[in-house]
Amino acid sequence: MTTTTPVEVDQEGFLLDATQWDHRLAEQIARENGIPELTDRHWQVVEFMRFRYLTTGTAPSIRSLGKESGVPVKELYQLFPKGPAKLAAKIGGIPKPHGCI
Amino acid sequence: MTQLLDEPLLATPPPRTIEKVAIVISKGSLEGIYPGLIMANGARMDGIDADVFFTFFGLDAIRIDRQDHIKVATVGNPGLHMPTLIGALPGLSALATRMMQRQMESLDIPPIPEFLELLADSGAGIYACKASVDMFKLSKEDFVPQVTDIITVGDFYGLAAGAEIIFT
Numbered sequence: 001m002t003t004t005t006p007v008e009v010d011q012e013g014f015l016l017d018a019t020q021w022d023h024r025l026a027e028q029i030a031r032e033n034g035i036p037e038l039t040d041r042h043w044q045v046v047e048f049m050r051f052r053y054l055t056t057g058t059a060p061s062i063r064s065l066g067k068e069s070g071v072p073v074k075e076l077y078q079l080f081p082k083g084p085a086k087l088a089a090k091i092g093g094i095p096k097p098h099g100c101i
Numbered sequence: 102m103t104q105l106l107d108e109p110l111l112a113t114p115p116p117r118t119i120e121k122v123a124i125v126i127s128k129g130s131l132e133g134i135y136p137g138l139i140m141a142n143g144a145r146m147d148g149i150d151a152d153v154f155f156t157f158f159g160l161d162a163i164r165i166d167r168q169d170h171i172k173v174a175t176v177g178n179p180g181l182h183m184p185t186l187i188g189a190l191p192g193l194s195a196l197a198t199r200m201m202q203r204q205m206e207s208l209d210i211p212p213i214p215e216f217l218e219l220l221a222d223s224g225a226g227i228y229a230c231k232a233s234v235d236m237f238k239l240s241k242e243d244f245v246p247q248v249t250d251i252i253t254v255g256d257f258y259g260l261a262a263g264a265e266i267i268f269t
Binding site for chain 1: 139142143145146147148208209210211215219222223224
C-alpha cells in the first residue's frame with residue numbers, strides 16, 4: 001500500500017466506507033486488480049457506478065450498465081475482463097453488487 | 102532459543118475457483134430457458150468463461166421465429182401449485198408468462214432475445230446442437246445471429262474441456 005491514510009476494506013477488497021474513496025485510490029485498486037492504467041472509458045464506467053450507488057443506494061446491473069453508462073457491454077468486458085460490474089464497483093469504492101444480473 | 106527459518110512458511114493456497122462453465126439448455130419453456138441464461142451471464146459477470154449449448158426444445162431460445170414466444174408451462178408444472186385442468190385453460194399459459202415477464206423486468210432480467218445479445222456481447226459462446234438441428238430440419242438461417250456455430254456433441258465436449266458442465 002502506498003496510500004498515506006489507511007482505508008478499511010472487506011475480505012474481497014471492497015471499500016467499507018465509500019467516502020474514503022478518491023481518484024488516486026481508484027488507480028491503486030485498479031493496478032492491484034490487473035488494470036495498469038485507467039483510461040477515460042474506464043473512468044466513465046467507474047464514475048457511473050459510483051454515481052448510481054450514491055444516488056440510489058444500489059449498484060446498476062450489467063444490463064443497465066451497458067445501456068446507461070455510455071459504454072456498451074462488449075466494451076465493458078474489454079475494459080474489465082474479470083467482470084465489469086464487480087471490478088468497476090471495487091475501483092469506484094462502493095460495495096460489491098448483489099444482483100444476479 | 103529462536104531460530105530463523107531459511108524458507109518462508111508456505112502461504113495457504115488460494116481457494117479453488119471455477120474458471121469456466123459449459124451450460125446445456127435442453128428445455129423450451131420459460132422456466133427451462135432462463136436459469137441457464139442467468140447462470141451463464143452470472144459466470145461472465147464474475148470473469149468466468151461461459152459457453153451455452155442449446156439442445157432439443159432448448160433450441161427455441163435461439164430460433165428467430167420462436168424466441169419471442171417462449172411460455173411458462175402451466176400444465177405438468179407442480180411448482181405453480183395450480184390444478185392441471187385449470188392450467189390447461191386457454192390463455193392461462195400466456196397470462197402466467199406475462200406475469201412472470203413483468204416480474205423479471207422489474208428485477209432487470211432482460212427478455213430472451215435481449216438476453217442472448219447480452220450474453221454474446223459478454224463473450225459467452227452460443228452453440229446449437231447439431232443432432233437437434235437436424236432432427237427439427239433447421240439450418241443456420243433459422244437462428245439468431247448471436248449463435249456462434251452448430252456443433253456436435255463431440256465438439257461440445259471439446260469446447261468444454263476444463264469446464265464445469267451444467268445441464269438444465
